[in-house]
Amino acid sequence: MNDIFRGQVVALVICMLMAGNAMALDGNYNNGDRLIAPNGSDDSTYRQTEWEELMPGSWIKSRQFTMPELSTMDDGDPRAQEALMRMREAWANAPIETGMIHARIRIAGFIVPLESSKHEITEFLLIPYFGGCIHVPPPPANQIIHVVPKAPLKGMQSMDAVWVSGVLESRHFDSDIGSASYYISAVKVAPYTEH
Amino acid sequence: MMSYLFPMALRSAWNRRFTLGLTLISIALSVTLLLGVEQLRHDARQAFEQSVSGTDLVIGARTSPVQLMLYAVFHIGEATNNIHWQAYQEIAANPAVAWSIPVSLGDSHRGFPVLGTTAAYFDHFRYGEHQPLQLRKGKRFVGIFDAVIGAEVAAKLGYRVGDHIVLTHGSGGLAGQRHDDKPFTVTGILAPTGTPVDRTVHVSLAAIEAIHLDWQGGARMPGFDIPAEYVQKFDLTPKAVTAILIGLKNRAGVFRMQRQVHSYTQEPLLAVLPGVALDQLWQVVGVAEKVLLAVSVMVVIVGLCGLVAVILASLNERRRELAIVRSLGARPADIFALLTIEGLFIAFAGTLLGIVLLYGLNMGLAPVIQSHYGIVMTTHAVSMDEVRLIAAIAGVSLLASLVPGYGAYRLSLADGLTPKV
Numbered sequence: 061m062n063d064i065f066r067g068q069v070v071a072l073v074i075c076m077l078m079a080g081n082a083m084a085l086d087g088n089y090n091n092g093d094r095l096i097a098p099n100g101s102d103d104s105t106y107r108q109t110e111w112e113e114l115m116p117g118s119w120i121k122s123r124q125f126t127m128p129e130l131s132t133m134d135d136g137d138p139r140a141q142e143a144l145m146r147m148r149e150a151w152a153n154a155p156i157e158t159g160m161i162h163a164r165i166r167i168a169g170f171i172v173p174l175e176s177s178k179h180e181i182t183e184f185l186l187i188p189y190f191g192g193c194i195h196v197p198p199p200p201a202n203q204i205i206h207v208v209p210k211a212p213l214k215g216m217q218s219m220d221a222v223w224v225s226g227v228l229e230s231r232h233f234d235s236d237i238g239s240a241s242y243y244i245s246a247v248k249v250a251p252y253t254e255h
Numbered sequence: 256m257m258s259y260l261f262p263m264a265l266r267s268a269w270n271r272r273f274t275l276g277l278t279l280i281s282i283a284l285s286v287t288l289l290l291g292v293e294q295l296r297h298d299a300r301q302a303f304e305q306s307v308s309g310t311d312l313v314i315g316a317r318t319s320p321v322q323l324m325l326y327a328v329f330h331i332g333e334a335t336n337n338i339h340w341q342a343y344q345e346i347a348a349n350p351a352v353a354w355s356i357p358v359s360l361g362d363s364h365r366g367f368p369v370l371g372t373t374a375a376y377f378d379h380f381r382y383g384e385h386q387p388l389q390l391r392k393g394k395r396f397v398g399i400f401d402a403v404i405g406a407e408v409a410a411k412l413g414y415r416v417g418d419h420i421v422l423t424h425g426s427g428g429l430a431g432q433r434h435d436d437k438p439f440t441v442t443g444i445l446a447p448t449g450t451p452v453d454r455t456v457h458v459s460l461a462a463i464e465a466i467h468l469d470w471q472g473g474a475r476m477p478g479f480d481i482p483a484e485y486v487q488k489f490d491l492t493p494k495a496v497t498a499i500l501i502g503l504k505n506r507a508g509v510f511r512m513q514r515q516v517h518s519y520t521q522e523p524l525l526a527v528l529p530g531v532a533l534d535q536l537w538q539v540v541g542v543a544e545k546v547l548l549a550v551s552v553m554v555v556i557v558g559l560c561g562l563v564a565v566i567l568a569s570l571n572e573r574r575r576e577l578a579i580v581r582s583l584g585a586r587p588a589d590i591f592a593l594l595t596i597e598g599l600f601i602a603f604a605g606t607l608l609g610i611v612l613l614y615g616l617n618m619g620l621a622p623v624i625q626s627h628y629g630i631v632m633t634t635h636a637v638s639m640d641e642v643r644l645i646a647a648i649a650g651v652s653l654l655a656s657l658v659p660g661y662g663a664y665r666l667s668l669a670d671g672l673t674p675k676v
Contacts, residue, residue, distance in 0.1 A: 217534045231505065
């Protein structure tokens with residue numbers, strides 16, 4: 061009878077393993093988390109890029125952003141608050157870095173799905189940090205990439221971390237600030253690992 | 256050797272067909288449950304996903320994102336509040352917005368929700384993979400009391416172009432709440448989409464205003480009737496809408512637009528990205544899904560355990576039968592094979608019966624589920640996930656069948672030709 065009992069236990073365990081296969085482990089991120097920048101990449105045709113490189117370098121220099129001399133102001137000086145609001149406003153409306161257009165880049169970020177079909181994501185936005193859209197302020201236009209992957213993503217959902225490889229392009233729209241935004245027709249989208 | 260073991264096992268099983276038949280049915284039902292749960296989950300997700308496409312933001316009164324999606328897109332549940340017409344105008348005038356569709360909910364027609372909207376709905380609304388709405392018959396609403404109905408409404412209630420329908424205030428039920436002084440004419444029927452659009456009656460926003468002109472506080476004002484032909488004398492601009500669907504010129508600017516909507520000072524608004532809100536819904540539902548899956552797996556295990564128990568229990572009565580078989584030259588390994596084949600056969604037959612039952616239930620219940628929940632249950636060919644599940648069941652059945660086989664093997668070794676009956 062011991063053998064029969066053992067046989068039943070083995071059958072039970074294997075069944076549990078098969079059922080538990082459905083449950084997946086995902087990474088735990090907190091609001092505002094950014095992905096760790098690893099060393100080197102295994103994909104040599106696409107240069108690994110940081111989000112800071114997508115900020116408009118020449119524009120920053122031309123505006124000469126400097127905070128006013130805070131040490132000379134009294135507490136509660138309205139000029140300090142004004143300067144902060146102006147800088148935030150300018151930053152939110154910052155243009156894209158045109159020098160990065162047509163670069164072949166590999167960049168890591170979080171997914172915000174735009175279009176899904178048959179449980180596959182066919183179009184999404186890539187943002188630099190983790191966070192629901194209410195609690196964390198949205199990134200400026202030069203820190204968002206509109207991605208259309210060549211093959212739809214399977215098994216991914218909102219705020220999953222991925223590596224996106226492709227050629228960075230720009231799209232122009234006749235909106236109020238007349239600014240452009242980044243676009244990638246991604247050759248490869250892979251789950252984020254620290255490589 | 257195997258050529259006679261099979262028919263022998265089957266005939267032996269036929270001898271105990273009543274008990275084994277019950278076990279077969281229990282396995283069949285458990286398999287139907289497991290596969291049915293998986294299929295329902297899969298089809299429900301698919302139905303929700305393809306209900307809206309190309310829409311960047313869904314805007315409504317401030318509530319939870321999931322609830323906003325449920326009532327604005329899927330017409331399930333009630334809106335917490337409406338938003339003023341002025342808010343809609345300001346949003347529609349925003350230079351970042353490419354198109355906007357205002358929708359007004361609250362009335363119903365014989366259990367189907369009524370949606371008040373504008374021509375923009377037929378121009379810009381997309382579902383599935385950027386598919387536009389198409390009119391199968393007739394045309395869009397032009398006059399005030401024109402209605403365009405979804406395919407499911409037309410099929411279930413047998414409406415044709417030119418028929419007259421009467422809307423009911425609220426989600427129906429109370430007969431006294433009908434807007435029967437202002438009947439509508441069906442001018443168009445939409446082609447099937449497999450989305451909640453099929454079970455919706457579409458009318459113009461002006462019509463929603465018109466039928467509520469002489470209503471106050473959810474009931475008709477006594478002694479103050481405005482006949483249908485006089486509604487044009489009044490201002491039929493809507494005062495409020497339930498939700499707005501918008502598409503942006505630049506899809507990457509969705510966060511900025513969302514921020515602007517949330518910072519709107521005149522009234523509390525919420526803007527959600529449909530994809531993100533749906534993912535939140537799945538996270539909430541996902542826990543229940545996993546529990547349901549675990550329960551279904553348990554039920555299958557219980558069924559298989561029952562099979563093993565029944566065959567093991569019968570071993571005692573079959574000692575003479577096995578002894579006779581041994582005396583005719585069968586080796587203990589053959590006895591092992593005999594019992595294993597019997598167990599496997601019942602398990603596989605049960606699984607097959609379960610799959611057949613599932614398809615039968617599918618065909619029977621699909622129309623009911625579609626008309627009540629808008630979820631399309633497709634009788635599709637077996638998908639990869641289902642194949643994996645069935646393979647898992649088959650694997651466990653094989654393991655389970657080995658148990659009585661081994662039991663009989665041990666028994667026949669010990670008994671030899673002198674059964675202690």
